[in-house]
Amino acid sequence: MQNDQHEHFFERVYAVARCIPYGKVTSYGAIARYLGTAGSARMVGWAMNQSHLLPDPVPAHRVVNRNGQLSGKQHFGGGEVMRNLLESEGVEVVDDAVLHFAEHFWDPASLG
DNA sequence: TTGCTGACCGACG
DNA sequence: CCGTCGGCCAGCA
DSSP states (O other): OOOSHHHHHHHHHHHHHHTSOTTOBEEHHHHHHHTTOGGGHHHHHHHHHHGGGSSSOOOGGGEEOTTSBOTTGGGGTSTTHHHHHHHHTTOOEETTEETTHHHHBOOGGGGO
C-alpha cells in the first residue's frame, strides 16, 4: 500500500467521464493522458467496462476510441444501444463512428 | 506464480 | 495505406 493511486485511478476515470458534457464525446486516450497515465488507455476501457456496477451513473457511451469509433458498443448489450444514446444527445453516428468527431470532441484538459 | 487477455495508442516498416 | 508490435496494468485461470 505504498500508494492508493491505483485505487483512485478508476475513481478519477469515472470522475472525468461524468464531466463529459451532454452531446460531447472524448476518447480513452484523452482521459488517460489527462490523468497522467498516457499509456493506460486500456485501463480506461476496463474502468468503463465496470462502470455499470457503480451506484452513480457514468456516461460511458460518450467515450470512444481515438478514431471516434464506438469500440465499446458491444458492452452496452450489443445492438444499437450505444448509438441510440449518442444520437439522442444529437451526436450523429454512421457506420459505428461519430460523425464530425472533431466538433463533438471534448478534451478533459478543458477542465482546467 | 506465470501467462494471457483486453471498450487503447503510437511507432515502425 | 496496411499489418504488426510494445507498453500500459487489472483480473482471471
